[in-house]
Amino acid sequence: MEELRVENVFTAYDRADVLQDVSLTVERGTITCLLGSNGSGKTTLIRSILGLTPPRRGRILFGGRDLTGLQTHRIVAEGIACIPEGRKVFPRLTVVENLRLGAYLEEDARVIQQHLDRVFATFPRLAERRQQLAGTMSGGEQAMVSIGRGMMSAPKLLMVDEPSLGLSPLFVMENFAVIRRINQQGVTVFLVEQNVHQTLAIAHRGYVLSQGRVVAQGTASELLADEQVRAAYFGSGPPTGRPDGPRRNP
Amino acid sequence: MSASVIAQYVMNGAMLGMMYALVAVGFTLFFGVLDIIQFSHGDVVAAGAFAGLAAWTLLTAAGVAAPAVLLLAVVLSAIAVTALLGAVVARFIVLPVKGAPQLNVLLVTLMAGTVLRECLRLFYPGGSQPKLFPALLPTSGWDIGGFHLRFDNVILLVSGALLIAGTHLIITRSRLGLAIRAVAQDEETARTMGIDFRRVVLVTFALGSALAAFAGVIDGLYYNEVFFGMGLLLGVIGFAAAILGGLGNLYGAIVGGFLFAALQTIGAVALPFASAYKDVFAFGVVILLMAIRPTGLIGERASERV
Ligand SMILES: Nc1ncnc2c1ncn2[C@@H]1O[C@H](COP(=O)(O)OP(=O)(O)OP(=O)(O)O)[C@@H](O)[C@H]1O
Ligand SMILES: [Mg+2]
Numbered sequence: 001m002e003e004l005r006v007e008n009v010f011t012a013y014d015r016a017d018v019l020q021d022v023s024l025t026v027e028r029g030t031i032t033c034l035l036g037s038n039g040s041g042k043t044t045l046i047r048s049i050l051g052l053t054p055p056r057r058g059r060i061l062f063g064g065r066d067l068t069g070l071q072t073h074r075i076v077a078e079g080i081a082c083i084p085e086g087r088k089v090f091p092r093l094t095v096v097e098n099l100r101l102g103a104y105l106e107e108d109a110r111v112i113q114q115h116l117d118r119v120f121a122t123f124p125r126l127a128e129r130r131q132q133l134a135g136t137m138s139g140g141e142q143a144m145v146s147i148g149r150g151m152m153s154a155p156k157l158l159m160v161d162e163p164s165l166g167l168s169p170l171f172v173m174e175n176f177a178v179i180r181r182i183n184q185q186g187v188t189v190f191l192v193e194q195n196v197h198q199t200l201a202i203a204h205r206g207y208v209l210s211q212g213r214v215v216a217q218g219t220a221s222e223l224l225a226d227e228q229v230r231a232a233y234f235g236s237g238p239p240t241g242r243p244d245g246p247r248r249n250p
Numbered sequence: 251m252s253a254s255v256i257a258q259y260v261m262n263g264a265m266l267g268m269m270y271a272l273v274a275v276g277f278t279l280f281f282g283v284l285d286i287i288q289f290s291h292g293d294v295v296a297a298g299a300f301a302g303l304a305a306w307t308l309l310t311a312a313g314v315a316a317p318a319v320l321l322l323a324v325v326l327s328a329i330a331v332t333a334l335l336g337a338v339v340a341r342f343i344v345l346p347v348k349g350a351p352q353l354n355v356l357l358v359t360l361m362a363g364t365v366l367r368e369c370l371r372l373f374y375p376g377g378s379q380p381k382l383f384p385a386l387l388p389t390s391g392w393d394i395g396g397f398h399l400r401f402d403n404v405i406l407l408v409s410g411a412l413l414i415a416g417t418h419l420i421i422t423r424s425r426l427g428l429a430i431r432a433v434a435q436d437e438e439t440a441r442t443m444g445i446d447f448r449r450v451v452l453v454t455f456a457l458g459s460a461l462a463a464f465a466g467v468i469d470g471l472y473y474n475e476v477f478f479g480m481g482l483l484l485g486v487i488g489f490a491a492a493i494l495g496g497l498g499n500l501y502g503a504i505v506g507g508f509l510f511a512a513l514q515t516i517g518a519v520a521l522p523f524a525s526a527y528k529d530v531f532a533f534g535v536v537i538l539l540m541a542i543r544p545t546g547l548i549g550e551r552a553s554e555r556v
Contacts, residue, residue, distance in 0.1 A: 050442055072441040081442075088439040090432055101432050104425070105444040153444070
């Protein structure tokens with residue numbers, strides 16, 4: 001059953017056209033990844049889904065409901081959370097305040113406390129530093145705040161934009177393990193990454209974006225086996241078609 | 251100068267300081283949440299004072315004489331009108347030019363203030379003349395060694411302090427305050443938390459303007475008159491106080507407000523020239539202080555910025 005469906009989306013910033021007819025689906029309960037080199041439009045797709053940069057054309061469906069054109073806070077209220085590129089913690093708020101903002105739409109104080117406890121169980125370091133201003137934390141700690149904040153609303157769909165950016169290999173491994181665990185607890189994950197191998201190791205399915213177009217898709221193992229994917233990934237332009245291997249969009 | 255005279259000046263300065271602080275807190279809230287200067291803020295305050303006066307005029311014409319009822323009506327109508335005006339300014343003047351350079355926002359709000367001011371002058375009955383503002387509070391008081399501590403001053407000071415403390419609690423403790431601070435720090439990320447950005451902006455403007463309504467009422471009660479142009483100087487002083495304290499900083503606005511009042515009071519009584527020079531002196535010192543501390547007296551300390 002599909003959780004998220006992106007249909008023929010075109011998105012542009014003031015002058016630059018970025019997404020060109022992007023379609024993809026994220027099945028409920030899976031980790032679906034989106035690979036692509038710098039500037040291929042991955043973050044733009046996340047911004048389109050969140051309504052931060054609404055698509056010029058196309059539709060976005062979530063759990064069958066059409067989200068196109070809704071304001072960001074309404075889209076989020078449907079059960080989507082995002083761990084944004086570059087963490088985006090609120091620097092002058094404490095760790096706890098950052099986490100509480102993740103559950104901003106939850107009114108029940110008991111539920112908020114439960115989610116808070118769960119985040120602290122996942123990241124004991126945050127529990128020790130709950131009153132520290134997030135902006136004064138190390139990059140790795142800020143990543144924990146950002147991931148924890150994304151968990152706080154107990155979303156149906158969690159979108160993660162390059163969680164490994166700027167982290168040491170050990171930290172990256174831990175974060176991937178956390179993302180996998182979140183998924184095992186029933187959260188659908190849409191994971192944007194450049195780190196092909198680690199991403200495909202935990203993802204069920206994936207898409208490859210190049211210059212604003214989906215150029216390849218398939219199961220994780222299909223993508224892993226595909227040389228062309230690497231070519232696309234490393235930015236040498238759209239790969240030429242090949243009859244076998246993963247399905248590729250025309 | 252005797253101790254009782256000094257006490258009197260301190261009291262006067264405190265009243266002015268409270269008034270300026272209340273106005274400055276508004277400037278700082280608006281700047282915090284949207285990074286803009288709402289230059290019609292002073293005129294919104296004036297409109298609030300006139301709304302209070304109108305409520306009094308209507309009620310007394312209708313035969314209401316109970317001072318408590320009149321006072322409540324004056325304060326509530328001032329607050330209601332300024333809160334509404336603040337939200338209207340945000341919705342129809344500030345938000346539409348969001349994304350434009352700050353200077354443009356300053357210009358449109360400056361013009362909106364002029365429109366508001368002229369409307370008061372043209373449409374309020376007899377609005378081109380200073381209007382007598384009724385004394386709504388008991389003017390009796392205690393005599394402490396020659397110093398007459400008036401009840402009305404005490405009541406105004408205490409309620410002003412409570413309002414500021416309440417605002418501080420809202421900003422630092424409530425869910426709304428958390429949303430305001432989140433929007434102030436990172437609007438986009440705040441929206442992805444499920445915060446309705448426009449609503450937060452409107453509520454912040456209503457809140458900051460409602461606070462200033464109280465300043466308008468204090469102004470009326472203190473000088474016993476209101477004037478269509480009263481918002482101009484009050485606005486500039488409130489803005490100066492907010493900048494002096496460090497724009498965006500709640501405590502800074504309060505400190506700035508009281509500091510400015512202290513400078514005015516010193517300029518009026520302690521210096522060898524006529525008290526008419528008090529504003530020249532106060533603004534002169536502010537300019538000097540700004541040269542020494544360009545970002546305001548209280549630097550942008552993380553936890554306190556809105
Ligand atoms: N706010 C913006 N205004 C104009 N152009 C933008 C804006 N944001 C992104 N772009 C452009 O859109 C294109 C896609 O950017 P996007 O951030 O979506 O790429 P990405 O795949 O996330 O890259 P990265 O892996 O480096 O994060 C780039 O060419 C970028 O310059
Ligand atoms: Mg990106």
